[in-house]
Each structure stands twice: as C-alpha cells, then as structure tokens.
Amino acid sequence: MLEQRIQQQFFESADLLYQVAESLSRPVADAAQLLVDGITAGNRVLCCGLGLSSLDARYMAALLSGHFEQDRPGLAALFLDGQLQMSAPADAGAALARQIQVLGHPGDLLLLFESQGAPRAQLAPLLEAAHAQDMTVIALSGSQDDEWRSALLDTDVQIRLPHSRPARVAEGQRLLAHCLCDAIDLQLLGSGE
Incomplete structure (x- = not known):
C-alpha cells in the first residue's frame, strides 16, 4: 500500500510535466529571452515568492548569480526575502512589495x-x-483560478502549472527554473557539448 502511494507520487508528477511540456515551451522561451535581453542590457533579476515558494526564488537567484551547468560569470540576480526594518509591515507581501519599490529599477x-x-x-x-x-x-x-492574472501586463509572461496539489506545482517550477537557466546559458555561452 505505501509503495503504491509512493509510485503514485511519481506518476502524478510525471503526468503533469508531460501534459504541460508542449504548451509551456513558448512561454518559457519568451521568459528566457526577456531574461537574456534584460541581463545583457545591464539590468537585474529580482527573484521572490510567498511562503514556501520563496525557497524556489532563492534557489533561482543562486543559479543565476552562481552558475547552472556551465561555468560563466555571475548574472545580476537578487533574492528578495521580504525582511525589512522593524517598522515595516508584518505582512510578507507588503514587505516584498516594499523591497521591489526600493531595489527595482526600470528595465x-x-x-x-x-x-x-x-x-x-x-x-x-x-x-x-x-x-x-x-x-x-x-x-x-x-x-488554477488565476484571479490575479488581470494584474499582469501584456509585456509580462506567465508560466502556469495548473494543478490542485502545491507539491506537484513546486516540482514543476523547479524544472522550469532549470529550463530557464539552460536557455539563458545556451544563449549567452552557446552549447557546452
């Protein structure tokens, strides 16, 4: 029984990734191009997330400022943790918004x-x-609802992994982070093979 449940976790994750591979390839490519264009123009990437998603944002910032699979100069990426002075609002979203206001620049x-x-x-x-x-x-x-989608602009890119289980979404987002880093490295360094 336990082994079947564990196997089901693998199958569910693989099924989600298989289902979205084709539909997400275009938005991931668009996002990678935006990142390359921004980085090569001297701009920065501010990475953030709410709750446990902040761990994925930290990971992505580390991959960009460090390296992915090829050695390269570090890219200008910052992790926003929402930590501010004691007088700041307790709400994590408000603290992150404040950091974006303070650290973000046009481009x-x-x-x-x-x-x-x-x-x-x-x-x-x-x-x-x-x-x-x-x-x-x-x-x-x-x-799954995307009630906040209307707050995005036409120039923004959304890469959506619709699933009812946050664990499946988080697994997919880790793969998306790797896809973005691979695409960035390919465009900046060429194929390392």
Missing part, C-alpha cells in the same frame, strides 16, 4: 514564484510595485 525583471494559489490581494501589490518601477514580470504560478 529590471521580477521573477515571481507562486505555487500555493495565493489570492490576488497578496500578489497584486507585488505586481503593482514592479510595474510602478517599469519592470517586467515573469510569474511562475500554480493557481
């Missing part, structure tokens, strides 16, 4: 991870802060 990109189906009220301030700074948003989301 920078906001790479937002969201796997839990956060409501518009939590995500809209982040998107509004990025847009007020003239930043482009790349949103890796898992929401």
